[in-house]
Amino acid sequence: MAAEPQTTPRLRLTRPMVSFDLETTGLDIASDRIVEICCVKLHIDGRREVRTQRLNPGRPIAPQATAVHGITDADVAGSPRFEQAAADLHAFFVGCDLTGFNIEHFDLPLLTNEFGRAGRTFPAPDTKVIDSFRIFTMREPRDLSAALRFYCNRELTAAHHAEADALAAADVLLAQVDRYSDLPSGVEGLHAVCRPPDWLDGQGKIVWVDDEATISFGKNKGKSLRLLVENDPSYLQWICRGNFAPDTIEIVRAALQGVFPSKNAPVAAQLAAVASPGTQLSLMTGAPVTVEPVQSQGPRLDGNVQLGLFRTG
Secondary structure: OEOOOOOOOOOOOOOOEEEEEEEEOOOOOOOOOEEEEEEEEEOOOOOEEEEEEEOEOOOOOOHHHHHHHOOOHHHHOOOOEHHHHHHHHHHHHOOOEEEEOOOOOOHHHHHHHHHHHOOOOOOOOOOOEEEHHHHHHHHOOOOHHHHHHHHHOOOOOOOOOHHHHHHHHHHHHHHHHHHOOOOOOOHHHHHHHHOOOOEOOOOOOEEEEOOEEEEOOHHHOOOEHHHHHHHOHHHHHHHHHOOOOHHHHHHHHHHHOOOOOOOOOOHHHHHHOOOOOOOEEOOOOOOOEEEEEOOOOOOOOOOOOOOOOEEEO
16 A cells, blocks of 8 residues: 655664554464554655555453553454465565664564564564664653653753652652643542553562463563472562562562462462461562461461461561
């Protein structure tokens, strides 16, 4: 499909450039598949050539992925597999440089894997990659100085001095609540805005996916703690030894001991089941919990304490 000619006043091309975006079955670069790809070829003369294609991934689309892009298994049931479309898609990219928004972290490696499974090398060794997300973050910084300038119309002096930064941060919050009428004015509501409901820890390293506590970063992104305990416990042990927040480590350590988070019980109370008596847990996911077993006639997790039955303090 050819789009209307477009001018590019300052961008000088020596050969065509393809801007592309993917919709996929999930977020795992190694195992997930493409369900839709759009490629926009920017020609040297300013023309744009647009190609959009849906693909049958050969595996179920995760419900959380469908919630984002709206594509269901039925929508792509009659579409070709990537292997069947690979030759034409690859030809569209030949002789072109690449661009997209944040493609280096997800779209590009996933597309590279798809072409690899189809027996094709991608991208070509001489391909230049321009990620517009990188330019955006370089030119429009998202730091405290920029926030103070935007919300309070003043410059941050003595940046990286604790007092100046703390005062600026307070002023930014007050200005944000004043500016955005749809923001909650209460602390509970603001906490809910800042803390996505699928996060289990304070940094979102572990999230809920289909009621399973799941890693959200790195090589095991998209894999549940339960699966990693069975297949790759050394990765979880690495997290426990690594530079991670205490609440992340507590959740992972509990999983290694057979205690997995449940949506039906507070995370902090569940973790108390594998801590030593008298230990104070200070998870951001709930109120502090002091390990204090409560007598119960119900089934016990490890012969000593029953999961989830603890007094909070």
